[in-house]
Amino acid sequence: MSAVSPTSLDAALAALTADTVVLAGGTDLMVEFRTGRTRAENVVDIWRVDELRGIAAEGDGLRLGALTTCAELVRDPLVRERAAILAEAADEVGAEQIKNRATLGGNLGTASPAADLNPVLVALDARVELVSTQGKRELEADAFLRGYRETARRPDELIGAVLIPPPRKRRSAFRKVGTRRAQAISKVVVAATVELEGGVVRSVRAAAGSVAPRTVRLRGLEALVGQQPSADAIAAAVRAVDVTPIDDVRSTAAYRELVLRRVLVTMLGRLCAADE
């Protein structure tokens, strides 16, 4: 194993090469090193880069350092207020030990289709800030998560932060369906936000995990925008959702597809219930 543990962002960026393995909390990579799926060579351990930490208000939104851990997301009052479903998802990621190490940036960087935080980031319209020695750029979370364990990050870049826009009057919901009640990897994971105005859907953004090779934005639901969210309209929109789940060691394609749609119908029905 060859690894460096820089303590500044500049040093970390300078250490990046074309085949660098970026190690944050290690909750995925330590398993992969052991199974041999990823070779523990050219590792840049960024855990000690404090510039990548921190939760801050940015206007009415949030700026979350890439090394923000799930445990920090769970307990931070600002996150709970402005991105409640992110705190909720972070709480269901795994055991306390895992939550202490697993990071927001790691979730994004690994880009596992089963990642629990990534559907939330897409549903919240989060943006991913990438940094390199050349400067910074921002991408929508949905555009950043390109494919199966594949992201838009260039080898010379690190994920610097995640930017969450102001919540406005958005309502949000999160549902994880795991193999058990705690310490489980998702069979299906769904996050959705809805904004209503005068009984009409002004925006809807939802994403799901473990139902496609990547975290998938459920664009079919966005047809609800401009409509009154009747049960029929919701059912039609949910029918239009297009996913490509598989059979694997945790569940079946048929179950995933069925449960995603049933969960969405209930979730959107609640989010759109007229109580304002």
Place this chain on the structure above:
Amino acid sequence: MTRVVGTRLRRPEGPDKVTGRAMYVADDVPVGCWWGKAIRSPVAHGELLGFELDPAFDFSQVVLVRAADIPGVNVVDLIVDDQPILASDAIEHWGQPLLLVAAADQATLDAAVRAIDVRVRESEPLLDMEAAEVVFKEIVIDKGDVDAALASAPHVLRRTYHTDSQEQMYIEPQGAIAWPEAADGTVLVRGSLQCPYYVQRALARALDIEPARARVVQAATGGGFGGKEEYPSVVACHAALLARAAGQPVAVIYDRHEDLAVTPKRHPARVRHATGYDDDGRLLAMDVDVLLDGGAFTTLSPVVLSRAAIHAAGAYRCDAVRIRGRVVKTNHVPYGAFRGFGAPQVCFAVERQMDAIARERDLHPATLRKRNALRLGDTTATSGRLEESVGSEEVLAKILERTGFEDHPWCQPRPAAGRKRRGAGFSFFFHGAGFTGAGEVHLKAKVDVRLAADGRCEVHSASTEFGQGTVTMFTAIAAEALETGPDDVLVVEPDTGAVPDSGPTVASRTCMVVGGCLARACRELRARIDAHGGQGAEGSFRERARAFLAAGGDGRVEVTYASPPGLVWDDERYEGDAYPAYGWAADYVEVEVDLDTFEVSMERFVSAVDVGKAIQPQLVEGQIEGGSLQALGFAHIEVVGTKDGRFLQDRMATCIIPTTLDAPPMEVLLVEEPFSHGPYGAKGVGELPMDGGAPAVASAIEDALGISIDRVPATPERLAAAWLAAHPEEAL
């Protein structure tokens, strides 16, 4: 009145375990110890052609052991000599050990493993037990004229049930350290194990040495659940063969992945029932066909089948019973011992069948159970008469009183609300304590007690502690029988060089059988001390014991198990008193099913259990809660699938067991219907709680959703499919 038995005595070994002082096998690796590993088959069926050694690796730094290098018999000693320690030609299952490697450090070992290529010729594996041709064991139980009774019964219900496999998931993986032959010819093995004398016999045959020269010591053991009954013999033989080749101690310690991938799990089962009954649901005929997948080798399958067959008709009275059981060979990784030992599979089937009869007759399931439950004086399926210690009526009465289940409109239409459905379910069952039939008579379990120089009483037995409470239970029994306090008792570490063969620590036999011997031995010792000093002599137990020793008294008593008089068993006809006593129990479960995800939430669990006597009630309750949670996991979330003969869930991330959040609040109602030949009335409790949870959960889900549950685990995937089949209008 007892003074120690029945109290919440602290675990003597507990403080060492919670403070980390207890030495598990991997904690105590000697200086200079080498590390060993098995190279395993990459195919489920085929022929071993040979090994290709990468010339780039320096093999002089490692030792290799092939089948031909085994000095004794190339067989893992158990029941039938069909399982080789290392395959020499035929490969019968994925992961079968082919070659052993050891090196001075783990990095070199890993490099050596990577430098070895296995060459095999693969053939088609047989993976469907229904298509299997080789029968490891067949058992037929016959009572009365079943064909006539079925023909004349007003109603006959025929159904088929399935249970899948289950992983024990003991917290500590398998492991052993072996030392090479010492100057006196002794080979020492220290390991995580349940049955030291099984390992001793296996080592003696593999190494071609006298059993007394194979010394087996149990390390602190992190759980077993049956999973460390037979497999430690494989690990120990591998370690000992490598130690012999290396001339160094060798540790073979599995990581979780290897352990999950290759060690035996619960036998998958298919059980068919044809039951005849009258208008009131009284059982007139039970025809049961049990099929178990044994996997590639016999291992303990014949005995698992025995328990399955004997328990297949459930805890019910019926004059015409036929049970045909078979366990067959497939190319799966061998299945083996797991808490319950064949009974959970058949208990699931018979309890679901009873629920189905209740539904068909429009009777409440509790009414049906009460109407048919075995009672004192009845005869079991094997025609053994229940002479005493039958807590069936009391467990039923207690659980129904606590839960009010009889007033619950089971499987009746109820107003539905929201996306959740609630249900309640129930099961009633029994479990024989000790070895089946004449097993204990043949085994002749021994225990000895010895006064140490300081006057304390040492308990010497081969019964092992692996979390279930052997040490505490023995301490309580010995202290009670010696009429002294627990501090005057020391239960010594199981070491075949120092303790007699008390038999394996399995089959709910440790308390009733070995504990019974211990009580007799201690009473005899106490009588000797009293005879020396006279009743009511002055001084503490230790002082009087020391005086007894100083006067030349013989402070050692050995007791051999004597079967209760009057027990009759015919092994040819499978007829008679299958067990000296049974534990009786009833389980009640409330569930909530999510109609969007078909996840089942366990809301409440109650178990009423007749254990004869709770030697240490807290440990008994712990056994019941733990065993029941294992049963609830088996019922709905523990999936062990296979593909091409290989376990799919072979990591802890994917091989799921319940967490505390998956566990419902649990209530245990103890019933003590004493057994006159058990210590202070005690029977067994280890396995019983594993039997009833799965059918009770299935019953509750059936109540909640109105769909039949004939297979466990009733996973959300299976429930979703069944729901859609019943509600095609909800298909997307």
